[in-house]
Amino acid sequence: MIEILSTGGLTTVQDAGRRGYRRFGVGIGGPLDSLAATIGNLMLGNDPEAAFLEVVIFPLKLRLRQAARIAVTGSDAQVEVDGQRFPPWWSVPVQPGQVVTLRAPANGGVAYVCVSGGIDVPPMLGSRSTDLKAGFGGFHGRTLRKGDVLDVLPGMHAHGSRRFGVLPPCAGLPMPREGDGNASSATIVRVLPAAQWDCFSEAVRNEFLAATWQITPDSNRIGLRLSGPEIKPVQGMELLSHGIIPGVIQIPPHGQPIVMQCDAQTAGGYPKLATVIAADMWRLAQTPIGGKLRFQCVDMEEALAANRQVRDYVARVQRAMELLY
């Protein structure tokens, strides 16, 4: 069992996500950074469906009531087990009674605490993810609070003293190249044009791609709200409601983009300028509130190649873990 000793706020139980229920209005939920969560489960020899904790606001302090192995991935959050520091993207054994603390990351975003066996909450509609909108799934359909006690499923590899880390995606994957050759502190994410791309003038599209966008504090698991130059279509438009997915960049009437995230509504009606490619969603999740973003337009071939690079990275970690476990 895991006891929550304190939380900074938005900590939830998630798993790979709830798929196949969009036609009932139910979104996929799951992790903001599914790459980090996937690697965390791999590092424990867990089933890919195993549930974990997603930490958006720090610090988080928890106590293990049983022996278990944990892996902390995602941001560069500082992790301590009973006061002993270990690096992020590491897998370590934890003894009963030991306290695990995650402190705010220096320059990252969300973090994942995966545990051998996975968090044991009842699956709802095929998933253990928390749906905060409808208040179901995860731990009683809500964010975790001090005093909550979570069960853990039996893990194949809960015991053993080995400590090891993996190369995080920021080191294991090529960075998108800066088109203009200027280095900047902004996170670069690649986008594919969406249905209304041509409803914006070339000048406005160029401005969208040239601007440095800031992630505003009213961002959440539903969407990242950006602040920057005003982006408006050539003429105002009324669209009929249609399905949307995480990564879609909507332009509401005030002209400031919203990048939809995993708790987004399943349908929307704002003009869609572009979609962040799946391979770069983790880069978004790892850019904190107040952080800067730039968008780079790519074609389908480049987007599919980026997907392949992510799959290859995951496969490399998987092969290494197969040798260990």
Next chain:
Amino acid sequence: MSTAADIAQAAPRLAVSALGTDALLFESLAPLSHEAQERILMVADQASQWRGVEEAVPGMNNLMLIFDSTQVSSAEMQSRVQQAWLSPVHVRRKAREFELPVVYGGERGLDLEHVAAHNGISMADVIELHSSAIYTVYFLGAHPGFAYLGGLDARLHTPRRAQPRLKVPAGSVSIGGAQAGVQAQTLPSGWNLIGHTDRRFFDPASATPALLAPGDIVRFRAVKALP
């Protein structure tokens, strides 16, 4: 009897756009109609059975297809949808009918007066027009269990509020532009609230978690109080 060629000819054209690498949006270029929406629901049912398709999600006069680009290509998905669009397989189940008791106005129908004023009619007219129409569920979306209803009388069309309310209770009967609906969860909403009902629209413990399904028929009945 209509031939396959007649059906194909009757089919409006579809516009296609990408939503990233693993999703496509198909939008009918003809105006919204019951017939066109029926076709969309049929194609959605068909497409959700295809290999590599994660989900086919109907919208208002459109269809989103989510697929696994490591199994099937975008080009293959596009040609299969275009083909299904021209000759859809008629396997829609029979529509169910629901009658929902509604208490109009009061604290749970804060915009009844606004809807009346906007359309230059009385509040009694609003209640009469809203409760005498027959609605069709076009699709479910936005939040779990929420049904977009077509069939709202044109004299009740009212634009969404400029400033959405932050907390609209589940069961609120509302109007958003030309669409009618009932809030299925307590969430923010910019729709105009004209009353409330006590039916539960979403149950996550059920394998078919939503009360309503696309194609279902909905009627509202004005009552003084809910039991």
